[in-house]
Amino acid sequence: MLSDRIFGLVALMVALAYGASATQIQASFMADPVGPRTFPILVGCVAALCALVIILRxxxxPEWPSLRTLGALAFAVAVLVGYAYALGPFGFLLPTAIASGVLSxxxxxxxxxxxxxxxxxxAGLFAIFKFILGLGLVALPASFTG
Amino acid sequence: MDLLSNLAMGFGVALSPFTLMLAVIGCFIGTIIGALPGLGPSNGVAILIPLAFSLGLDATSSLVLMTSVYYGAMYGGRISSILLNIPGDEPALMTTLDGYPMAKQGRAGDALVLSGVASFVGAFLATIGLMRLAPLLARVAFLFGPAEYFALYLLAFATLGGIASNNQAKAALASCIGLGIAMIGVDNNSGLPRLTGGNLHLYDGVDFLVAIVGLFAVAEVFFFIESHGKGSSIGVKLEKVTIPVRDIVESGWTMLRSSAVGFVAGVLPGAGASLGSFLSYMSEKSIAGENAGFGTGAPRGVAAPEAGNNAAAGGALVPMLTLGVPGSGTTAVLLALLMTLNITPGPTLFSDRPEVVWGLIASLLIANVVLLLMNVPMVRIFVRILSVPPGVLLPGVTMVSFVGIYSLSSSYFDLLLMIGFGVLGFVLRKLDVPTVPIILGILLGGHMENSLRRAMVLSDGDWTYLFSSPIAIALWAVAIVGFIAPMFLRNVLKRPQRITD
Structure with a gap:
């Protein structure tokens, strides 16, 4: 009950904010009868309506995970975000080993x-990507290999 | 015969050694994807799209590869249903009802072979149905103008929300999330950015592959972390595998009937393979009566959902190819693949690029034969792969998704977006909000808006134009009925629960 009410409230606010920002979309001088605003505003309105129904009914x-599990999930997200940033500058091997080890x-x-x-x-995925699929992955950061 | 010459052309495209090899590889990967719990057909195909794309395969080859994966995943789902009582993917849920009891009676091998044959019959008949029905529907689709297309898109969202979910408001909200995301980026008509919040990364819009992989694959990892990979332990042992000729012959009619039911369910936009296997199991159960022992390991109870599920998988390709409106989550992903390859599905596809359509159909037939050959004698190999622990599997899947998405754009921003979609997918699935309408919304949002705007240009802003033709009115009517009727049928259509030991 409570979860859905909170979710509905959040969805309602997002929908209203979305609709409101859609009214600010710039239209060009060659506007068609509908224009670039109508459809997003329509979507926002329908979404707001759905959110209201969810709040009322x-x-x-659901069974939410315990606080400890939530912490673990947050940590997993943090690791993935770190991995996303590290994949470019640090090459493939090191970040992948750490991230998949932590997830495992x-x-x-x-x-x-x-x-x-x-x-x-x-190591295995690098071999597959690099030598079988031929993707242009960088194994190690440039500073390692000179 | 028009059909035969078209088919001959298709086989001419699909029978080259290279495409055959791709079909075999696709079938093998697909069966594994289907068999592994936690890796369904939609996210399996979604993870592979960026990789196929960066391999630089041409349109036909990537289509052959991906549809083989798609059909393969439909075959593979039954393996873990029967052996572990865990559906490898959602449509295989019904197979657990009789497959697992049958395996516990020591007939795991029989159940696997029987369901493999049933899958073959279902998929084969559905491919034939696809060949007959799709060109007809493509001819009808030429009559569709923007008003009809707008109604058709609405119909897809309505039936998807109505039939495939438990709560209409949540399904509709999910569609709105998808449509809302689709609006982000530069507007095609005016060339001005919309709803980007000034973020330059968002000017190109949100790539649907990022959303798909995030919502399906990354979210799955979070579910496994939550459950610590429980519920994927070893189930029944597989003894000798023989071919149960008697069971196959006895369930012959069951397979034919279920294929027909499944095909029809698949053709309906938004319904898909889960509904196909559900309806065919329920109808066979009522035809067989109380004494047939459905639910306690009846061979016909194994054959029916597998034939229905695979027939629906073929049927779902009909609206996707002819109208550009997918009939299920996985076909939505295949639609994404077509769009990435710059192929626009729709009636013109059949006249402009027949080699793609008929090559695809021929490769479906080839994939089906390959799958039967692969799944009956080699079933042991797949059973062994099932014992990969989730602690290795899920990190692997995550890393493949990251590399796939990274290889598309080399931008960390897309990766962050993907993680965001993963978190969103986790929360939404917890709250019983379906995620497939989001994908459909992102995929179809642009088209839906364009058809609305084109309709309004044609009619000079007159809203009644949307209801001006008989086809459009019929589509609106079906959309409304499809959305509302399931509210009253909910008790009748209630899905049976999984058997617990």
Whole structure:
């Protein structure tokens, strides 16, 4: 009940904000009868309507993960974000080994297998991408190889 | 015969050694994707699209590869349903009902072979149906103007939201999220940016591949972290594999009927393979009556959903190819593939690029035969792959998704967006909001708006033009019924729960 009400409220606000910002879209001088604003505003209105229905007629609450699991999930997101930033400057091998090792540990919390998984996945995927699929991946950061 | 000459042309395209090799590889990967719990056909195909793209395959080759993966995944879903009581993908849920009990009686091998044959029959008949129906529908589709297309897109969203979800408001909201995201970027008509918040990265819009991989693949990782990979332990052992001739012959009619039911369910926009397997199982159950032992390991209960599921997979290609409106989540992903390859599905596809259409159909037939040959004698190999622990599988899938998306644009921004979609997908699925309408919205949003705007240009701003032709009115009527009727049918259509030990 509560989850859906909160979700509906958030969705309602996003929908209204979306509709409001759609009214600010610039139209060019060669406008067609509909123009660039109408459809986004329409979408915003329908979404707001749906959000209202969800608030008024909520479903039962889902089973939310415990606080500790939520923390683990947040950590996983942080690792992935770090990985996204690291993939460019640090090459493929190192970030991939670390990121997949951490994810593996989070799914099955055993240290050694997780570390091995990270190293193997990193090396194996690099071989597949580079030599079989021919993608232009950089193995190590440029400063390593000179 | 027009059909035969077209088909001959298709085989001419599809039978080159290179495409054959791609079909075999696609079938193999597809079966693995389907068999592994947590890697469904939609996210499997989605992860592979960027890779196929960066390999530089031409349009026909990538289509052959991806449709083989698509059909393969439909075959593969049954393996873990039968052996582990975990559906490898959503449509395979119905196969657990009789497949797992059958496996517990020590007949796992029989169940696998029988369901493989049923899959073949379903997919084969559906491909024939696709060959007959698609050109007809393409001819009708030539009559469609912008008003009809607008109504058709609406119909797709309405039926998808109505039939495939438990809560109409949530499904409609999901469609709106997708449509809203599709609006971001430079407006085609005026050339001015919309809703980008001044962010230069968003001027090109949000790439649907980023959204698909995020919503399907990355979100799945979060679910596995939440559950610590539980529920994927080893189930039944596979003993000797023989061919159960008696069961196959006895369920012959079941397969034919289920294929027909599944095909029709697949053709309906928005319904897809899950509905196909559900309807064919339920109808066979009521035809067979109480004494047939459905739910306790009846061979016919294994054959029916598999034939229905694979027939629906073929049927879902009909609206996707002829109208550009996908009938299921996975065909939405295939539509994304076509768009990336610069092929616009629709009636003109059949007249302008027959080699693509008929090459695709021929490769479906080839893939189907390859899959039957691969799935009956080699089923043990796939069973062994099932024992890959999720602690290795899911990180691997994540890394492949990252590299795939990164290879498209080499931009960290797309990766961040993908993670964002992953978080969104996790929260939405927790709240029972379907994610397929979001994908459909992102894919079709631009087209839907364009058809609305073109309709209004044609009619000089007269809104009644949208309801001016009989086809348009019929589409609007079906859309409204398709959205509202399931509210009253909910109790009848209630899905049976999975059996728990």
């Amino acid at each position: 909520p479903d039962d609450d 540990y989070q799914i099955r919390p055993r240290l050694l297998p997780a570390a091995l998984t990270g190293i193997r996945l990193s």
